[in-house]
Amino acid sequence: MKKKKKLSRRVKIGVSISAVCVLLASAPFFYFLSQDPPSQIWSKLFRFSRPACSDFHSLVCSQTGSGSADPTGSVRDDLEAEASARVIFSELIHSHPDWPAEKRSEFLVEAIYTPVRRQEITETFQAVRKAMLRLIKKQPKTVLTRAQKRMLTDRLGKTQLQLPPPAGLYSDDPELLTQNEVYYRRTREKNRDERVLRVGGAYLFAAKSRFNRVFTLAHELAHSIDPCEIKSAGSKLPAYVKLSRCLIEQGLVATPDTRTECGRDDQLSEAFADWMAVQVLAEALQTRKSQHYSDDQILKSAANSIRDLCERPGLLEYDSEHHPPSRVRIERIFGENPAIRARLGCPNTPQSQAYCKFE
Numbered sequence: 001m002k003k004k005k006k007l008s009r010r011v012k013i014g015v016s017i018s019a020v021c022v023l024l025a026s027a028p029f030f031y032f033l034s035q036d037p038p039s040q041i042w043s044k045l046f047r048f049s050r051p052a053c054s055d056f057h058s059l060v061c062s063q064t065g066s067g068s069a070d071p072t073g074s075v076r077d078d079l080e081a082e083a084s085a086r087v088i089f090s091e092l093i094h095s096h097p098d099w100p101a102e103k104r105s106e107f108l109v110e111a112i113y114t115p116v117r118r119q120e121i122t123e124t125f126q127a128v129r130k131a132m133l134r135l136i137k138k139q140p141k142t143v144l145t146r147a148q149k150r151m152l153t154d155r156l157g158k159t160q161l162q163l164p165p166p167a168g169l170y171s172d173d174p175e176l177l178t179q180n181e182v183y184y185r186r187t188r189e190k191n192r193d194e195r196v197l198r199v200g201g202a203y204l205f206a207a208k209s210r211f212n213r214v215f216t217l218a219h220e221l222a223h224s225i226d227p228c229e230i231k232s233a234g235s236k237l238p239a240y241v242k243l244s245r246c247l248i249e250q251g252l253v254a255t256p257d258t259r260t261e262c263g264r265d266d267q268l269s270e271a272f273a274d275w276m277a278v279q280v281l282a283e284a285l286q287t288r289k290s291q292h293y294s295d296d297q298i299l300k301s302a303a304n305s306i307r308d309l310c311e312r313p314g315l316l317e318y319d320s321e322h323h324p325p326s327r328v329r330i331e332r333i334f335g336e337n338p339a340i341r342a343r344l345g346c347p348n349t350p351q352s353q354a355y356c357k358f359e
């Protein structure tokens with residue numbers, strides 16, 4: 001499914017008339033602080049008043065330009081990245097006006113899809129796929145039967161990452177070589193389905209942050225097993241029916257009168273892809289390496305991962321027919337995920353406790 005890249009805890013310390021009661025009430029608080037070296041005490045105090053816990057949208061979308069960098073890099077502005085890719089193409093036209101279009105495309109691809117950039121994308125894709133396979137595998141049999149798991153893992157396993165060179169891989173969509181888009185696509189080839197993920201050239205310039213690659217590729221790969229893809233394959237999974245109902249009941253998927261499931265005005269597959277990607281992202285934010293990040297670094301990593309979900313004037317058109325509004329994707333699907341909240345030091349809320357699950 002083509003995705004436009006455009007992807008408090010309130011501490012109440014009651015005032016008591018009894019000094020003893022006050023002391024008892026605050027004892028756990030001081031005990032909590034005393035477990036840490038002084039340098040971390042302020043960090044924990046900061047968590048209690050962290051504004052991000054109640055306004056992820058501002059945290060993620062208020063940055064302009066390249067935004068901030070996390071330990072793995074920054075995320076460049078969509079238009080800026082596309083302009084860089086087009087400059088390379090213009091220079092090729094200018095310096096070799098006699099070259100045929102195919103030759104120009106091959107040189108463009110060599111300049112953009114370098115071995116290092118290709119490796120970054122390939123490694124992330126493989127890691128994301130493994131994480132998704134683990135997620136499927138760990139579901140109890142009462143949620144997904146062995147046969148259902150096999151079907152889902154088979155689809156994930158057979159979805160290929162399609163990365164140039166050669167430039168001819170994208171011959172039916174040559175503009176992608178300079179665009180900041182990543183998408184999942186299913187085509188019918190020789191009587192069988194071919195499922196691929198494609199990555200636009202400008203995206204290789206744009207997403208230096210590994211966490212942005214994780215979320216973006218996980219979102220697209222999740223489309224290979226989203227409810228509408230499974231439906232079109234002729235399968236019906238009770239776990240999906242339950243999950244879809246939850247996403248609708250919680251208002252994560254809009255239900256206008258004009259909605260038809262997996263058709264017009266339906267946000268189900270996009271909400272599902274975000275929901276899966278957030279779970280993969282939560283795992284990526286908890287690796288041994290990222291355990292050493294400071295609070296600020298982990299906040300910036302999380303923000304960079306979903307920067308493409310912001311609707312910003314001047315950027316690519318936002319497909320609001322099939323995508324939930326930006327605020328729903330960021331505040332609800334991302335911001336209410338319990339594992340994300342725990343990693344960011346945010347307390348659970350009634351909404352996060354009711355976060356949709358497979359079970």
Ligand SMILES: [Zn+2]
Pocket residue numbers: 001002003219220223269270273
């Ligand atoms: Zn999508």
